[in-house]
Amino acid sequence: MRHNARTIVAVTAALGLAAGLSGCGGAADAESGTVSLTVVATNYGDSVRKNSEGYWDRVALAFGAEHPGIDVDVQVHDPDQVDEKVAELVERGEAPDIVQTDSYSEYAARDLLYSADEVLSVPVQASFVRSLANAGEMDRAQYGMPFTASTRLLYYNKDLFAQAGLEPPKTWDELVAAARVLKASGVTYPIAVPLGPEEAEAETLTWLLAGDGGYTDSTNRYDIASAANVATLTWLKEDLIGEGLTGPVPPGDLNRGEAVEAFLTGEAAMVNAPLSLIRQIKDSSDSVPYGAVPLPSRDGKETPTMGTADWVVAFRNDDHRTAIGQFLDFLYTDKYVTEQAAQYELLPVTTSAADTMRADKAHKPLWNGLDTLQNLRLYPVAETNWSEVATEIRRRIGKAVTPGGDPEEVLESIAKVAR
Numbered sequence: 001m002r003h004n005a006r007t008i009v010a011v012t013a014a015l016g017l018a019a020g021l022s023g024c025g026g027a028a029d030a031e032s033g034t035v036s037l038t039v040v041a042t043n044y045g046d047s048v049r050k051n052s053e054g055y056w057d058r059v060a061l062a063f064g065a066e067h068p069g070i071d072v073d074v075q076v077h078d079p080d081q082v083d084e085k086v087a088e089l090v091e092r093g094e095a096p097d098i099v100q101t102d103s104y105s106e107y108a109a110r111d112l113l114y115s116a117d118e119v120l121s122v123p124v125q126a127s128f129v130r131s132l133a134n135a136g137e138m139d140r141a142q143y144g145m146p147f148t149a150s151t152r153l154l155y156y157n158k159d160l161f162a163q164a165g166l167e168p169p170k171t172w173d174e175l176v177a178a179a180r181v182l183k184a185s186g187v188t189y190p191i192a193v194p195l196g197p198e199e200a201e202a203e204t205l206t207w208l209l210a211g212d213g214g215y216t217d218s219t220n221r222y223d224i225a226s227a228a229n230v231a232t233l234t235w236l237k238e239d240l241i242g243e244g245l246t247g248p249v250p251p252g253d254l255n256r257g258e259a260v261e262a263f264l265t266g267e268a269a270m271v272n273a274p275l276s277l278i279r280q281i282k283d284s285s286d287s288v289p290y291g292a293v294p295l296p297s298r299d300g301k302e303t304p305t306m307g308t309a310d311w312v313v314a315f316r317n318d319d320h321r322t323a324i325g326q327f328l329d330f331l332y333t334d335k336y337v338t339e340q341a342a343q344y345e346l347l348p349v350t351t352s353a354a355d356t357m358r359a360d361k362a363h364k365p366l367w368n369g370l371d372t373l374q375n376l377r378l379y380p381v382a383e384t385n386w387s388e389v390a391t392e393i394r395r396r397i398g399k400a401v402t403p404g405g406d407p408e409e410v411l412e413s414i415a416k417v418a419r
Contacts, residue, residue, distance in 0.1 A: 035069060036073065037097045040074075040082065040099045042077065043078050055343070066330070067330075090315075095315040098312060098324060099313050102381075103387075104313045105383065114315070115141040115142055116141075119328055127352055129348075131377075132307075132378075135376075135378040147340075149309045150347060151305050151306065152203075152295070153292040154271075155290050156270045157263070158290060158291050159289050164182055164185050171297070172239075179191050179269075188247055189259070189263075190245045191240070192246065192247055192254065196253055196254045197255065199256045201390045202308070205306045206295055207236060208229050209306055211228055222380065222415065224418055225408065229407075229411055233397075233410075233411070263288065264288055275366060276346075304377035305372040305375055311381075347366065354370055389417055389418045392414045393414055
């Protein structure tokens with residue numbers, strides 16, 4: 001069950017006594033000889049799975065047992081509350097020591113954060129999956145330490161494919177051909193393409209990467225209206241959507257939740273979705289026989305796969321720097337990286353944990369996702385205006401693929417916001 005009110009998990013070494021916020025506990029720390037760290041984290045739970053409080057409770061208890069001079073308070077908030085809570089604390093001059101959320105650039109730009117090499121041991125920093133570590137960099141310094149990762153894969157209904165005599169497509173031509181067969185056999189959504197306002201930036205990036213484009217160029221600067229991106233949206237508009245292969249709801253009006261629901265009920269034969277769809281399929285009353293593969297590229301060659309990540313950041317507090325580093329080194333041990341990934345169908349953020357999960361058949365549903373780790377391309381979260389750009393993508397991108405839409409014009413309008 002999700003908790004809207006914040007829950008504080010306080011661990012005092014060996015005793016489990018509650019400790020106050022570090023911003024208010026300096027004098028007490030000095031008198032007691034202990035350091036009190038505050039951590040603000042995001043809740044990954046839902047109505048079926050346990051929320052994240054238990055995870056952080058276990059980490060904090062185990063850490064406290066090994067570090068009797070450090071107290072840890074963990075405050076777990078729902079995703080739509082974390083940023084507001086952190087902003088309030090920062091503005092009051094009571095910034096948490098550690099925050100786990102979905103961005104880092106705003107506070108890094110204000111020079112409020114430690115870089116990873118200022119708090120992590122060398123082995124831990126070197127253990128991060130390189131594509132994720134690179135995405136956590138701003139001005140060549142890593143401020144975002146990856147905490148969780150996911151990727152978008154093309155899920156397909158094995159029964160519908162078998163009945164139509166189809167194999168998973170490996171090129172865009174094969175994708176169109178398969179969608180035509182599925183449509184002819186009466187499938188409502190041969191492939192659901194959710195470009196509605198719920199999360200259009202994810203679906204869009206998935207297709208742009210498959211078409212050798214993306215939101216940024218090779219130097220990680222915005223390149224939204226590139227020729228490759230225009231070509232991809234033009235193909236979507238004319239060859240896939242224009243042929244009626246994406247179902248009865250125009251992609252610009254179809255949200256991801258609705259597309260996923262269509263897949264769960266057997267109305268959609270294919271859909272791009274995050275790894276969390278595996279959990280939804282497990283929890284669904286209708287057991288969908290599924291396969292999952294990277295979205296094929298135009299010509300079948302390997303292209304980057306769209307990925308997402310959440311981050312851990314460490315706010316500057318020289319009195320707590322050593323303790324922050326000790327806690328983060330502990331957090332990134334294989335035990336806890338693997339536990340977090342496995343519980344929520346996410347990808348591990350260290351290479352050693354990824355290797356462990358790849359070798360364990362218990363994690364087989366995640367293997368296709370694990371195979372994409374080294375070639376993930378994430379949102380340009382190092383850009384401080386990414387949230388505004390993402391909002392524009394959600395507002396406008398569906399218009400690019402309507403019958404009268406102009407992909408180049410729409411992309412250029414979004415690019416003006418990105419400048």
